[in-house]
Amino acid sequence: MKILVGSKNPVKINAVKEALSLYFDNIETIGIEVDSNVSVQPIGEDTFIGAKNRALKLFEINKEQKLKANYFVGIEGGIIKQFDKWFAFGCMCIIDEDKNCGFGLSPHFELPDGIVEKLLKGIELGNVMDEIQNEENTKQKLGAIGFFTNGIMNRKELYIEGLKVAVVPFLHKKMFFK
Numbered sequence: 001m002k003i004l005v006g007s008k009n010p011v012k013i014n015a016v017k018e019a020l021s022l023y024f025d026n027i028e029t030i031g032i033e034v035d036s037n038v039s040v041q042p043i044g045e046d047t048f049i050g051a052k053n054r055a056l057k058l059f060e061i062n063k064e065q066k067l068k069a070n071y072f073v074g075i076e077g078g079i080i081k082q083f084d085k086w087f088a089f090g091c092m093c094i095i096d097e098d099k100n101c102g103f104g105l106s107p108h109f110e111l112p113d114g115i116v117e118k119l120l121k122g123i124e125l126g127n128v129m130d131e132i133q134n135e136e137n138t139k140q141k142l143g144a145i146g147f148f149t150n151g152i153m154n155r156k157e158l159y160i161e162g163l164k165v166a167v168v169p170f171l172h173k174k175m176f177f178k
Contacts, residue, residue: 002028003028003030003073004069006073042079043079047091052093052101080108089105092106094167
């Protein structure tokens with residue numbers, strides 16, 4: 001089974017491989033960089049839109065290039081305000097060969113006001129975390145969740161949880177798709 005992932009980030013590619021291997025055999029994951037067509041730091045529903053845009057772009061690339069992939073996965077990190085607090089989360093969109101679509105969300109984790117202020121100005125969470133940790137490219141390592149959980153959870157684990165549930169509609173197609 002061939003799965004296209006809308007990113008070259010090894011964290012996202014490996015999360016897809018690990019999560020979907022729980023459901024499907026002989027998985028090959030291929031990362032292709034595609035644009036989300038939303039802000040670099042999506043807020044609220046733009047996170048869903050960005051994930052779906054990535055998956056749809058992969059669907060089109062698959063058709064154009066005859067890659068014979070079975071699933072197309074877009075992952076988008078975003079922030080959302082709930083219960084008067086700001087949370088970071090990952091949104092996963094999976095599309096199949098018939099253009100059926102399923103969504104999943106990672107666990108949400110609370111963000112401090114100082115970081116949220118920067119994100120609302122359009123700065124990407126990964127860049128803010130690089131600055132805080134005085135490192136480069138932390139989003140391809142533990143990510144913000146790794147920092148805030150003191151290394152107990154990493155970005156790949158965060159995404160795996162959302163991917164595990166994004167596949168639900170495909171496991172029960174008759175209930176979800178007409």
